[in-house]
Amino acid sequence: MRSMQRVVAILESVARAVTPTTPVRVAEETALSLSTVSRIMRELAVEEMLDRSADGRYVLGTRVFNLVASGKGDRVAAVNQVLLELRDLTGETVSLHVRRGDQRVCVASATSKHQLRRVIPIGDAVNLVGTVPGDVLMSQASAAERDALVSAALSGRARTTQLSRMQFAAEQGYTAYSVSSLGLTGIAVPVSVAGETHAALTVSGPDSRFSAELAESWLEDLQAAAKRLEPLMESD
Template identity: 30%
Template sequence: MPDDDGRTSVVPVLVLRKITQILRSFSIEQPELTLQQIIRTTGLPPSTCQRLVRNLVVEGFLDRDDDRYRIGLDFVQWAAPGTFGLDIVRLTRPALQALRDRTGETACLYVRHGPFRTVVSLAESRHPVIRLFVVGMVMPLHAGSAGKVLLAWDPTARQEAVRHGLGRFTEHTTVDIDELTGQLAAIRRAGYAASFEERDAGAASISAPVFGLSGELVAALGIGAPLQRLGPAEAGRWAPTVMELARDASRRIGFRAEMRAENLSASVADVRATATGD
């Protein structure tokens, strides 16, 4: 089809189709790929694929770490409209670093997109043995403390997770919807979530909600560590710190407690509605 100036738009459409093939080659099962893996998955000519991947890195759609690629932070931000309106990555950075410094463990900030959560910022532990996280890492909602925080305070998140399916990652993963619903109610009462080996064997985490200017949930802030350093006893010790710094992160992006109080009754009603039927 010709444009207003008479030029054809076929070539740009074909380029967009190839870019879409490249981006769709990444998944929750394979969040990081080499160039050769991208070429095999897309079926694109190697020279074409290499050129497009290089351009996607330059534009921030992909991030590169040595010989591996993953979805870029810029793309993650655009995929969650409204979440980054106040640049929460920049504004919450002091709270994130303070959480790492006070607990000694890797601290991460997560946002939700559909049935997944993504690490958008982190402060790495200085321990020689750590639980590995990278910016752009995509994980499920129902397995892990940060995902359950996003489920507990966002009425639409539970619907997305159930629609996508509650897959099992370890013997400790919650895959029963009634059990998950009970856990989410307990998390809202406690003000935080703790998980042990739900997504990865030998790993644990604690997370708490981060609220935005109007009292809406915008992110989850938490720590992740090997189970030998973050067992149930340590979780009870560090949970107040995680909640304190999640509140600090909320204040840094403009949250006011009175706004949350005004919206609480409506939010509770929505949560109860989604718990009783989708």
């Protein structure tokens, strides 16, 4: 297999993985040697084509999402227009997230114009647990899947609280709360495709200006924006 074919095979393997993947699994799937796969994946991480976590697992990187977004022309422009209008209405940062394994990944963002603001770059990936878009993206997951995901990250009272937040999102169709440790407040609603949650539309900002009560006052505006986004979404 030639060098470029190896790179493509590795990227495709990572993209197909339901959860962050390892060089061992990619080597098995691509029939390449582990040493070759490990070397190429490290090089791809340097180029931001892959993102590597502290435990050595990989997901698609920021640069891939930027390339994909830049190639979709009118559809991306239409999505961005919806986000910009919601940003101007609320004054806070608006972002669109999809699930990639146990992470939420930002695929579109309109940053607040305030000097003190939340900035979420395209391709930004963090654990689903403890985020408002994560709660929405997990809203259609089974109770067992939610429990497994949350239990891997939290315990005790924090675990119970997080599971309650995911259940609330499942029942109410949105979630909104402040995270004092981060100084942030957020609200998220689902964007559906064929009746299934495909993405989470989120408004977030510093809790010194943006309270959970204020966030909930914009719920109808978020839901209307999510409706506008539905025909612009593509199935995986």
